[in-house]
Every structure is written in structure tokens, then in C-alpha cells.
Amino acid sequence: MQVLSIGLNHTTAPVEVRERAAVAAEHLDDALKDISKLDSIEEATILSTCNRTEVYCHVPNANIDVVHNWLCDFHDLHKDEVAPYLYTLPDQDAVKHAFRVASGLDSLVIGEPQILGQMKTAFATAHKNGNTGKILNRLFQNTFSVAKEIRTSTAIGSSAVSVAYAAVTLSKSIFSDISQQTVLLVGAGETIELTCRHLYRQGVRKMIIANRTMSRADGLADEFGAEVISLHELSTRLPEADMVFSSTASTLPILGKGSFESALKQRKNRPMFVVDLAIPRDVEPEVNDLKNVFLYTVDDLQAVVTENLESRKQAALEAEKIVGERTREFMLWYQTLASVPTLRQLRDRTQLIKENELINARRRLVAGDDPAEVLELFAHALSQKFMHHPTESLRQKHDEDLLFAARELFGLDEK
Numbered sequence: 001m002q003v004l005s006i007g008l009n010h011t012t013a014p015v016e017v018r019e020r021a022a023v024a025a026e027h028l029d030d031a032l033k034d035i036s037k038l039d040s041i042e043e044a045t046i047l048s049t050c051n052r053t054e055v056y057c058h059v060p061n062a063n064i065d066v067v068h069n070w071l072c073d074f075h076d077l078h079k080d081e082v083a084p085y086l087y088t089l090p091d092q093d094a095v096k097h098a099f100r101v102a103s104g105l106d107s108l109v110i111g112e113p114q115i116l117g118q119m120k121t122a123f124a125t126a127h128k129n130g131n132t133g134k135i136l137n138r139l140f141q142n143t144f145s146v147a148k149e150i151r152t153s154t155a156i157g158s159s160a161v162s163v164a165y166a167a168v169t170l171s172k173s174i175f176s177d178i179s180q181q182t183v184l185l186v187g188a189g190e191t192i193e194l195t196c197r198h199l200y201r202q203g204v205r206k207m208i209i210a211n212r213t214m215s216r217a218d219g220l221a222d223e224f225g226a227e228v229i230s231l232h233e234l235s236t237r238l239p240e241a242d243m244v245f246s247s248t249a250s251t252l253p254i255l256g257k258g259s260f261e262s263a264l265k266q267r268k269n270r271p272m273f274v275v276d277l278a279i280p281r282d283v284e285p286e287v288n289d290l291k292n293v294f295l296y297t298v299d300d301l302q303a304v305v306t307e308n309l310e311s312r313k314q315a316a317l318e319a320e321k322i323v324g325e326r327t328r329e330f331m332l333w334y335q336t337l338a339s340v341p342t343l344r345q346l347r348d349r350t351q352l353i354k355e356n357e358l359i360n361a362r363r364r365l366v367a368g369d370d371p372a373e374v375l376e377l378f379a380h381a382l383s384q385k386f387m388h389h390p391t392e393s394l395r396q397k398h399d400e401d402l403l404f405a406a407r408e409l410f411g412l413d414e415k
Contacts, residue, residue: 003135003334005094007047007054010108014086019280023048023073024249027071032129032295034074043136045126047101049118049245050163050191050279050298051108056098058135064088071208091334096327102147104156104303104318108161110312111156114190116147139330146326156315164194164245166297166304167275168202171243174273174294184241185226186234186254188216191247191277196224207239210234235259239266242304247277260293275301287379331359338343343391350396353385380400393395 008021025032035055043058055067066307068086072079079197089097097106099356102119104111123140126132132140153155173180185192185203188211192296210233211217216245217228231254238244238259240332241266246255255274263272274295288295311352361378363369394406 001137001338002059002061003091003094003139004057004059004064004067005054005089005097006057006064006071007052008085008087009052009054010084015279015281015297017082018051018053020077021052021053021071022050022279023074024210024376026249028125029129031074032131035070036129036131038066038070043133045118045123045136045140047122049115050277051399052101054101056136056139057092057132067330069343090328090333091356092331095139095330095334096323098143099146099323099326100320102143103150104147105319105323105325108298109166110316113151113157114162114194117190117255118145120144126139129295134333135213138333141187142326142330146323150319151327154315154318156319158311162194163298163301164191164276165198165243166276166301170275170301171273174271175242179205181242182206182208182240183243183245184208184210184234184237185245186210186231187227187278188213188220189247189249193220195245195247195277196220196226200224208237210237212353235262239263242272243269244272244274244283245277246275246282248282250278250282251280253280253282253284253392255283255287257284257290260287260290264290264292265411281351284312350386354382355383357381375389 008018010018013021016354028046028048031046035041035046035057040061040063041057041059043240045056047054047056053071055071057067059066062285068079068083071077071086072082102116104113104115119140119154121268123132123136127137132155133330168178173179175181178199179202181204182207183199185195185207188209191210191307196209199207205225207224208229209217210222210229210231212231214228217226220226234255238255239262241263244255246252259271260274263378269292271292274283274287274293276297283295285295287293287319357378361374364374365375390406393402
């Protein structure tokens with residue numbers, strides 16, 4: 001049996017590959033049902049965000065090609081397109097990776113809290129669909145506990161650092177005073193909500209939120225005093241936007257080069273700062289060719305992120321120690337599972353010997369035999385029958401390792 005983590009992320013794959021391998025939220029149930037059809041995968045959870053797509057699974061053997069092939073088949077990809085970017089982490093490495101991901105140690109922005117919520121949602125969905133069992137249930141329960149421990153005992157989450165925060169920080173390199181700019185936000189999910197929060201703290205008050213579901217956007221509008229529009233109004237309202245932040249679950253770009261060309265004409269070429277936080281991308285890459293449009297994707301935020309790393313290095317070191325300790329604890333539990341059938345058989349066999357000898361002892365007592373003699377015979381028979389097979393094996397096999405194991409098991413003095 002093995003626990004495996006197989007996937008790709010922002011450190012191994014460019015955005016073009018990640019967006020093709022991403023599993024959109026509306027397709028997650030289908031993906032879980034599809035992977036559950038594979039006999040060689042006993043349990044599975046799929047985590048897919050803008051920075052990573054990972055499959056955590058429990059398999060009876062290490063046939064990693066099954067997961068690789070499934071990922072390619074589900075997305076209609078050739079294996080050669082994805083294989084160079086995939087990582088495969090077995091057992092202890094998979095457990096450690098899960099703990100690091102949930103704690104924000106493997107994120108684009110170290111310590112960002114958003115990934116923990118995404119991981120909880122991924123597990124909850126898999127659990128609801130019946131894709132998890134004893135192993136992954138224990139793994140993810142421990143994962144969330146480790147993340148909580150790290151956040152409460154280290155300073156890794158002490159400052160509001162996230163991809164959204166990095167994006168807002170980056171906008172200051174374009175505009176001297178972002179509080180005076182008009183911001184268009186496309187989408188109304190967690191990333192956009194976090195972006196709204198950071199913008200509001202920076203003094204931005206003119207925000208326009210475009211979303212397919214108006215009710216979700218209304219909640220953000222009430223909190224931040226924003227205006228709500230439908231996605232159909234994007235092209236007509238785009239010229240008003242000095243800054244655009246987009247993060248939707250659309251599988252196709254919703255903001256094209258033509259829309260921005262038209263907007264720039266109406267703006268008389270005043271600059272536009274555009275951040276595409278979506279995977280797959282919401283903004284056509286060709287928009288970057290336009291003069292006076294400053295387009296950034298999640299990969300481009302690395303420079304801003306780097307500035308925040310220095311203050312978190314010590315906290316990350318402390319967090320890594322916790323991850324290491326908790327990984328060892330999980331693996332001790334996991335490794336004991338292999339011994340459970342043997343221990344159960346050993347207990348059953350011992351119980352059977354005891355019950356048979358008790359029957360014989362009671363029979364002698366009923367027949368009137370001396371109780372002291374019956375007790376002596378009972379103890380002798382019990383020890384002889386329990387030790388018969390072990391002693392015969394040691395005599396016949398002459399195996400040094402077996403002898404050492406016997407001394408260890410029975411606590412025998414080496415002398």
C-alpha cells in the first residue's frame with residue numbers, strides 16, 4: 001500500500017500547462033467519479049487551484065502511471081505535454097507535502113491562508129462523493145491540524161500576505177496613489193473578495209464588481225460600497241477602469257485584446273493595470289502586446305512575493321520543524337497498519353489456545369483432580385503450546401536476523 005501525491009504546481013509548470021491541467025470547480029464531481037472507476041486507486045482527493053493541480057491517493061501498489069494516464073485522459077492531453085512537469089511523491093514525502101501545502105509553505109506567497117480553505121473544500125467534496133476512506137480521512141484531518149498548529153504557534157500568518165495582496169502591492173508601481181483609481185473586479189470568489197479587502201484598506205472606494213451571479217456580488221458590494229454589473233456589461237464599462245483584477249472559473253478568456261483596444265481609445269491611452277488571477281486565464285495573453293496596458297498573471301507576481309519572504313524565513317523554519325515532527329508521527333501510525341492483520345491473528349491464536357486449555361482444566365476440576373495440580377498443568381500446557389512454533393522455527397532456520405528479532409520481541413537480555 002502507498003499514499004501518493006501526484007501533480008504539478010507553480011514551481012514545476014508554466015501557467016500554460018497549469019491551466020490545461022486544472023479541474024474547474026464545476027467539473028470536480030465528474031473528475032472524482034471518473035477516477036473512482038480505476039480499480040488500482042482505493043481513495044482519492046483532487047486539489048486544483050490557480051497554482052496547482054494535485055491528486056492525493058491511496059493505492060495498493062506504486063503504479064503511478066495509472067494516475068498520470070488518468071490526468072491526461074480526463075483533460076484530453078498527450079502524456080508528453082504534461083509528464084515533464086509532474087512530480088510524484090510517495091508515502092512520507094506525500095504526507096509531508098500535504099502538510100506543507102496546507103500550511104502555506106509551498107505557496108507562491110509563503111504562509112498565505114487561502115490554500116487551507118481550498119484544501120478543506122477539496123477534501124470535503126471527495127469525502128461527500130465517497131472517494132476517501134481510512135487513510136485519506138486520517139491524512140487530511142492531520143493536515144488541517146498541522147496547519148492550525150503552525151498558524152497559532154509561529155508568525156507565518158501574522159501579516160496579510162496573499163496573491164491578492166501581492167497584486168494590490170504591485171499596482172503601486174504603476175499608480176502613485178491607488179486610492180484615486182477606479183477598479184474593475186471580475187468575479188466574486190475568495191480571491192476577488194480578498195482583493196477587495198486589500199484595496200479597501202488602501203483607501204480605494206470606487207470599485208465595480210462584474211459577476212455572472214449577481215447575488216454573490218451583492219454581498220461584496222454591500223461590504224465595500226461597490227457597484228455591481230453583469231458580465232455582459234464588461235465591454236462598455238471597461239474604459240472606466242484604471243485597474244482590472246480578474247478571477248473567474250471560466251474555461252475561456254472573457255477579456256480579449258479587442259475589448260482593451262476599444263477601451264484604450266476611449267481612455268485616450270491612459271494606462272491600465274490588469275492582473276489576471278485566474279487559471280485558466282481570463283485575459284487573452286495578446287493583451288500584453290498593447291501599449292499602456294500592464295498585464296500581469298499569477299506567475300508575474302513572484303517579484304512582489306519575494307519582497308515578503310525575508311520577514312517570514314524564521315517562521316517558515318519553525319513551521320518546517322513542526323511539519324517534520326507531525327510527518328513522522330503520521331508515518332508511525334501508517335506503518336502500524338501493515339502489522340494489524342498479523343497482530344490480530346496472533347491474538348486470535350493465543351485466545352484459542354487459552355480457551356482450549358481452560359476447557360481441559362475445568363474438566364479436570366469437575367473430575368475431582370487436585371486444583372493445584374490442575375493449575376500447574378494448565379500453566380505448563382499454555383506456555384508450551386504458545387512457544388512451540390516460535391522455538392521450532394528458531395531451531396530449524398538458524399537465522400541470525402530471526403534470532404535478533406526474537407530477542408527484541410521477547411525483551412531478552414543480550415548476555
